[in-house]
Every structure is written in C-alpha cells, then in structure tokens.
Amino acid sequence: MKTLRGAVFGAGVMGAYHARMLRQAAGVELVGVVDTDADKRAQVAGALGCGGFADIVEALDAGLDFAVVATPNHLHAPLTEQLLTNGVHVLVEKPIANTPEEARRLIAAADVAGRLLMVGHVERFNPAVLAAKAACEGERVVSVSITRAGPFPPRMADVGVIMDLAVHDVDIVRYITGSDIAEVSCQHDRVHGSRQDVALILARTESGASAQIDCNWLTPFRVRQMKIATATKFIVADLITRQVVEHSAFMPNGAYTTRHLFVRQAEPLQLEHEAFLEAIRNGAPAPVTGWDGLRNLEIALSCIGGEAA
Numbered sequence: 622m623k624t625l626r627g628a629v630f631g632a633g634v635m636g637a638y639h640a641r642m643l644r645q646a647a648g649v650e651l652v653g654v655v656d657t658d659a660d661k662r663a664q665v666a667g668a669l670g671c672g673g674f675a676d677i678v679e680a681l682d683a684g685l686d687f688a689v690v691a692t693p694n695h696l697h698a699p700l701t702e703q704l705l706t707n708g709v710h711v712l713v714e715k716p717i718a719n720t721p722e723e724a725r726r727l728i729a730a731a732d733v734a735g736r737l738l739m740v741g742h743v744e745r746f747n748p749a750v751l752a753a754k755a756a757c758e759g760e761r762v763v764s765v766s767i768t769r770a771g772p773f774p775p776r777m778a779d780v781g782v783i784m785d786l787a788v789h790d791v792d793i794v795r796y797i798t799g800s801d802i803a804e805v806s807c808q809h810d811r812v813h814g815s816r817q818d819v820a821l822i823l824a825r826t827e828s829g830a831s832a833q834i835d836c837n838w839l840t841p842f843r844v845r846q847m848k849i850a851t852a853t854k855f856i857v858a859d860l861i862t863r864q865v866v867e868h869s870a871f872m873p874n875g876a877y878t879t880r881h882l883f884v885r886q887a888e889p890l891q892l893e894h895e896a897f898l899e900a901i902r903n904g905a906p907a908p909v910t911g912w913d914g915l916r917n918l919e920i921a922l923s924c925i926g927g928e929a930a
C-alpha cells in the first residue's frame with residue numbers, strides 16, 4: 622500500500638483532532654500541521670512529532686498527496702481551491718464554504734485537477750447513524766426527527782447554530798432518506814448572542830419524507846437524538862451513547878417487538894478518514910461529495926434567510 626503524505630490546515634480544536642487520528646492511520650505519513658498561529662502549530666506538531674508549517678507555500682513544498690482543511694469557515698474555499706489546483710486531494714471541514722458560488726468553484730476545481738474533494742459531514746460516519754441507516758434499508762422512510770442541543774460553546778463567535786450544528790442534521794436527513802430536500806422552512810432566534818442560537822427546521826424530501834430539526838445552544842447538557850419512522854418500524858438513536866433501538870412488528874392489540882441494534886465501536890472521524898483515503902487509493906468518488914456539501918450549505922443558508930451565517 623502506497624504511503625499517502627498529508628497535512629492538516631488549522632491546528633485548533635478540530636484540526637488537532639484530525640491530526641491525532643491521522644498520526645495513527647495506516648498507510649499515512651502526517652507530514653505536518655499548518656497554522657498561522659505559531660504557538661498552536663508548535664503545540665500540535667510537538668505533541669505528534671510531525672512538521673509545523675506557517676503557510677500553504679511551505680506545506681506544498683513539503684510534498685502532499687492530501688490535506689484536511691480545518692480552519693475558520695471563511696478560509697475553507699481559498700485554501701481548498703489552492704490545494705486542489707496544486708494537485709492535492711482535500712477533505713474540507715463542514716460547511717464546504719461560505720457561499721454556494723465558492724462551493725461551485727471548488728467542485729469545478731476538483732474536476733479540472735482530477736482530485737478528490739470530500740466534505741467533512743462526519744455524522745454520516747457516526748456508527749449510530751450507520752446502524753439506523755442500515756435498519757432503513759428497503760424501508761420507506763416516512764419521517765426523521767433530530768434534536769441536537771447543548772450549551773453555548775464559548776469559542777463560537779463567527780457562526781450561528783444553524784451553520785454550526787443544524788448543517789450536520791440537514792446532511793443526515795438527506796443521507797437517511799437517500800433523497801434531496803425539496804421544501805424547507807425555519808423559525809430561529811437570537812437569545813444570547815449576535816447569531817442564531819435556537820432554530821426549528823421543518824423540511825420535506827423529494828421522496829416525500831418529512832423532517833424536523835430542533836437545535837439550540839440553550840440546553841445546559843448535550844442532546845443528540847434521532848427518531849425515524851418508516852412504514853413498518855420506529856427507530857430511536859442516541860448519537861452520543863450510540864444506542865439504537867428498533868421497534869417493529871406492531872400488533873392490533875398494541876404489542877410490538879423491540880430490539881437493540883448492533884452498533885460498531887469506532888470513532889466517526891477515523892471512519893471518515895478511512896473512507897476518504899480509500900477513495901483516493903481506488904480513484905472512487907468522494908463518499909461525501911462537493912455536491913453534498915453545496916446542497917447542505919444552500920439549505921442551511923435558506924434557513925437563515927438574509928441573516929449572517
């Protein structure tokens with residue numbers, strides 16, 4: 622197996638996590654982390670025993686097969702485009718970009734360069750989501766309801782709860798139903814900050830499923846719960862504890878069968894990396910494409926209306 626040389630852009634919370642996982646990945650050499658902040662760069666590079674680069678030019682000079690972009694959102698598009706045009710496969714954190722126009726440019730740049738562009742909608746790789754998806758195989762999904770809530774994250778300054786949290790759930794709804802979102806409406810508010818911190822999204826997919834996303838930063842504890850109704854099953858998944866329960870075989874007398882589904886023990890980020898690296902090696906399409914990232918962004922932006930993301 623050819624060793625793939627990679628770098629992580631952004632040595633913040635998410636970048637450090639990516640770098641830690643890639644350091645342990647089979648068939649990967651983590652060449653270094655790239656961060657304009659010398660302290661953060663040195664801290665992560667020192668802890669992992671890899672290089673530290675101050676900018677993209679230094680990183681490209683080191684020779685890269687792939688990169689993970691985990692910088693603030695407004696840098697996703699310029700860094701990703703520069704990497705793709707220099708022949709580097711890119712896994713860019715969600716949201717793919719700040720605007721649909723930027724996202725389209727990235728998709729075109731990947732096509733022209735013949736390089737992979739994958740978007741880090743990591744919840745698709747949450748083993749609880751994977752188990753629920755498998756349980757929906759061959760079923761008509763009627764509704765998906767997701768609650769994603771928690772306390773206000775102190776580091777969150779440049780983005781509201783829709784672009785930060787609900788964009789995960791928009792992707793999950795599209796993934797679970799295997800269908801795009803056809804209609805969406807949203808109620809949101811700003812209670813404590815300058816950006817939305819509470820939102821309720823109602824949507825309908827092209828396949829006819831209804832979806833509800835309830836997300837906020839007003840809850841003092843983390844909640845990540847998903848309920849799926851199919852024509853014959855009701856599935857309840859806790860995306861934190863990764864317990865997935867399926868209720869089925871409903872009887873006229875009210876009896877039904879309940880079973881706990883098998884859920885694989887694995888880190889979602891590791892599964893995301895494995896899928897990305899395998900697609901690079903096999904020349905396969907990205908498991909979460911630029912088009913997925915673009916649609917998720919468009920839907921999240923339509924929820925926000927004219928407000929800042």
Ligand SMILES: NC(=O)c1ccc[n+]([C@@H]2O[C@H](COP(=O)([O-])OP(=O)(O)OC[C@H]3O[C@@H](n4cnc5c(N)ncnc54)[C@H](O)[C@@H]3O)[C@@H](O)[C@H]2O)c1
Pocket residue numbers: 630631632633634635636655656657658661676691692693694696714715716741742743785
């Ligand atoms: N998939 C998920 O579940 C998930 C979770 C959290 C964050 N994220 C995403 O990850 C990204 C980063 O979020 P975070 O919470 O780690 O932010 P963060 O602020 O902790 O880290 C961002 C880092 O990027 C660095 N940076 C700024 N400009 C740079 C440049 N030009 N080149 C290289 N590095 C630069 C900053 O110095 C900082 O260290 C965001 O896009 C966010 O949406 C995804």
